[in-house]
Amino acid sequence: MSARCVMVLGTTSGAGKSWLTTALCRHYARMGLKVAPFKAQNMSNNARVVAPSLHRSRGSQPPEAADFPGGGPAESHWAGGEIGSAQYFQALAARAEPDVRMNPLLLKPEADTRSQVVLMGQVDEALSRMPWRGRSLRVWPQVAAALDALREENDVVVIEGAGSPAEINLHASDIVNMRVALHAQARCLLVTDIDRGGAFAHLYGTWALLPPEERALIHGFVLNKFRGDASLLVPAPQQLRELTGVPTVAVLPMWWQHGLPEEDGVFDDRTRASGSVHTTIAVIAYPRISNLDEFQPLKNVPGVRLLWARTPADCAGADWIVLPGSKATAADLAWLRSQGLDRAIAAHAARGAPVLGVCGGLQMLGEALIDTHGIDGNAPGLGLLPLVTQFDPQKTVRRTQSRFGDLAGAWAALSRVEATGYEIHHGQTLPHAAMAAAGDVAQGALPDGLGWCNAQGNVLGVYLHGLFEDPRVLHALFGATAPTLDTVFDGLADFLAQHVEPGLLDQLIAP
Known part of the structure; x- marks a missing residue:
């Protein structure tokens, strides 16, 4: 099996990548598909403990979020590795066993210029001391291997990017956005936070800074956190499509109380x-x-x-x-x-x-x-x-x-x-x-x-x-x-299905 890959990119940090990825995981899991999340690299001090590497055979009973009252199996002392909290919750939304392969590289900031590097769930002191550009080349083989293993075991892998894919100062050493998208030939959604202002410029600018082979992977734009009358968006989505060839496939209203734990910021x-x-x-x-x-x-x-x-x-x-x-x-x-x-x-x-x-x-x-x-x-x-x-x-x-x-x-x-x-x-x-x-x-x-x-x-x-x-x-x-996590995950999937273009979610995983 080689899973279809759907990827969520963002114009900025905080655009809504994590929750959208979580919603997609639950949507495809409810279709009866075997689903896994993936984020090559996460920078967060919010981490969860998971098994170093677990393989669930096809056809075995997937775990429910209710099986993890505190966030995982209930053995008295269950040793494991660390992944970012967002990928942990995405795994539960996918009804999958959380696994270090779902977030092979985790950076935990210790100071403004220093992070602890966690590779495949374990602290790596040598990588923690290594300059970033040299580090990315060193870890890419393990990142790619983790993604390939998940693709072999699942029908769908839902991938989350980090920050923006158009950070041109980092593009050559990228191991989390377009390099992953190209490796997996993922069908990508690009999401932006319209509540911040400048959403259409963010979408167009991000698209324009990507090389042609990477632009070709973007299948839709998503406007997140919209407040007001959607008719006021006209004619921007059509003009944006004429400029890029990419449709705006969803306008997601502002939703304060979705219940998903915050990952990258304090709660409001x-x-x-x-x-x-x-x-x-x-x-x-x-x-x-x-x-x-x-x-x-x-x-x-x-x-x-x-x-x-x-x-x-x-x-x-x-x-x-x-x-x-x-x-x-x-x-x-x-x-x-x-x-x-x-x-x-x-x-x-x-x-x-x-x-x-x-x-x-x-x-x-x-x-x-x-x-x-x-x-x-x-x-x-x-x-x-x-x-x-x-x-x-x-x-x-x-x-x-x-x-x-x-x-x-x-x-x-x-x-x-x-x-x-x-x-x-x-x-x-x-x-x-x-x-x-x-x-x-x-x-x-x-x-x-x-x-x-x-x-x-x-x-x-x-x-x-x-x-x-x-x-x-x-x-x-x-x-x-x-509310249980299962209730939260179902609510996210329902919300997404209600506001996305009909048929789009099926198109993203079509052969």
Whole structure:
């Protein structure tokens, strides 16, 4: 078998490639086809843990998204590799087993000029030190091999590009846009965000900068995030077709509440559900925040409002404060202090109000970060939990299922609740020996050093990402459920089918 390949390109980052790719995955899966997503290279600090390489035989029962309450299989400790969150969700939308081949290269920014390189799910220190242009030549054979393997096993591969395919300064070293499209002879859609303005110039300019053999692969333009009267678009789509020969095949209305987790940006407060708010949750938005997509289920709970906190004023009136994951814990902790957020968090905790730290956030809540290997940096912690984190070169990457112990105070609702999630972190966190000897001991909220709580019961730190993706946790905390991922994926596919030119989606995979 050699799969038909459909590719989603964008005029810019944030144009809508990821959600459109996800919608296409679910659309073709609902046709009974065997579907896989693919993105050659993703740059994101939002990552998921998947199997290093799984092969599902044709005709075997595909997994449902409901089978992954926290984001993956539920073995107690399930080791694997990392891929970008967008490809993880696209795999679930395709009813496929998430696999490192679906995102063979993942770049995780650690600073403005440095990224950790993850190749086929594993950190590659040599590639991380290599200049970009040399790196792209080095990894292309593995990228191509991953795509070829997926094509052999599936009927359809839905490919996502990155940024813009017309970045002429990067075109010669491209391994994620048109080089992939040519390799797969993919039928491409080019999507643009019309809400930003300049959409037709973006579409035409992108098309015009491509060489003829690459232009020939573009089968349709897509206008995304449109607001207003569609008749006002006339005569631009027709003029654009006369200039390029490419039809505008869809005008997708603005849709704030589709429910798909964000990948490349913070969530927008306009997406919160209407109605009365009973819980406001402030998530500290440090510069190197990671895994922000795991908070999407909270946005979908009626009466819960999420907001990003970058100043103490943003925390005022919040019921919870959450310290999320970080790709640069010590640097983000320094930023947090420079904003005065350390004092705001301490005052919030002193009132007995709930504070939650996830992964890097857990590490920040302790007394100290100790780095003898040059992994992240040494730093004093916030001192809200009597813990010390020792960074280690070995990176923990695994799926985990665990159960909370008996908790008191603000987090008592989590007592004895089972939770499935994933770990991606350097180092381990343990009680501060001198403080423990003096009687100041953190309570083990989760076994095996996965979670700790203070004596008062209002400051909780966990290494378990994906906590709120587990319906058992949501129900325990709020007595509510959020829409399932399957519901979200079906909604995306329905929305796309409603607004695309009739027959186009079939034409894209026709022989």
